[in-house]
Amino acid sequence: MKTLIALVIVSILDFHGAFGNLVTEAEFKNAVKSSGYPTPTTSQYSAFVHNLPKAGISTKQEAAMALAQFIHESDGLRAKREYACAKTGCPGKYKQANCGPAGKTYYGRGYIQLTWCSNYKAASGDLYGNDRLVHDPDLVARDENVAWQTAFWFWRKNVHSRVGVSQGKFGDTTRAINGGECSNPNLHATAKNRFKIYNNCRKAFGLSGNGDERGCYN
Numbered sequence: 001m002k003t004l005i006a007l008v009i010v011s012i013l014d015f016h017g018a019f020g021n022l023v024t025e026a027e028f029k030n031a032v033k034s035s036g037y038p039t040p041t042t043s044q045y046s047a048f049v050h051n052l053p054k055a056g057i058s059t060k061q062e063a064a065m066a067l068a069q070f071i072h073e074s075d076g077l078r079a080k081r082e083y084a085c086a087k088t089g090c091p092g093k094y095k096q097a098n099c100g101p102a103g104k105t106y107y108g109r110g111y112i113q114l115t116w117c118s119n120y121k122a123a124s125g126d127l128y129g130n131d132r133l134v135h136d137p138d139l140v141a142r143d144e145n146v147a148w149q150t151a152f153w154f155w156r157k158n159v160h161s162r163v164g165v166s167q168g169k170f171g172d173t174t175r176a177i178n179g180g181e182c183s184n185p186n187l188h189a190t191a192k193n194r195f196k197i198y199n200n201c202r203k204a205f206g207l208s209g210n211g212d213e214r215g216c217y218n
């Protein structure tokens with residue numbers, strides 16, 4: 001029994017060591033702060049690094065890409081509820097037929113601003129094997145771990161496997177998240193701001209030079 005407990009403890013330490021070394025708390029906090037946002041909390045870092053494996057991320061470069069996009073989407077990790085909908089719930093804005101119980105709303109929540117009932121349902125099924133997020137969508141905003149889990153779920157499902165991402169092309173991650181910023185010249189400034197945040201993350205993470213901008217508007 002003691003041997004089993006010891007093995008479990010070692011496994012936990014190995015897990016945190018591996019991913020804790022990929023991105024340290026100081027790097028995480030500096031990445032957010034260097035982009036002009038308040039320093040995030042230790043609990044935010046802990047949930048970030050604990051749930052990082054759910055994205056399939058194993059390199060510092062891709063971790064910087066993901067964090068940059070999450071910083072942009074959540075206004076510096078501050079908005080776990082879509083600002084325009086936080087008070088009213090935006091009834092009817094993200095409504096889909098035959099999905100979710102009456103009275104529930106599926107506006108942007110968490111660090112990726114997960115929207116639409118179908119996405120809450122898919123994330124819930126993949127992450128937990130049930131519909132808990134459909135019945136309680138605000139869990140994505142209330143629970144720090146769920147906020148990160150859904151963000152990393154989205155990354156793994158929609159971003160991680162793109163060829164451009166493995167080639168280091170940050171623009172391809174923007175195309176996967178919000179392709180309109182790539183196709184509409186009026187939105188290129190927003191996409192370029194994402195890239196600016198990415199370079200801040202790279203510097204905070206100790207990566208050399210600027211990132212590869214290609215994959216979106218160029």
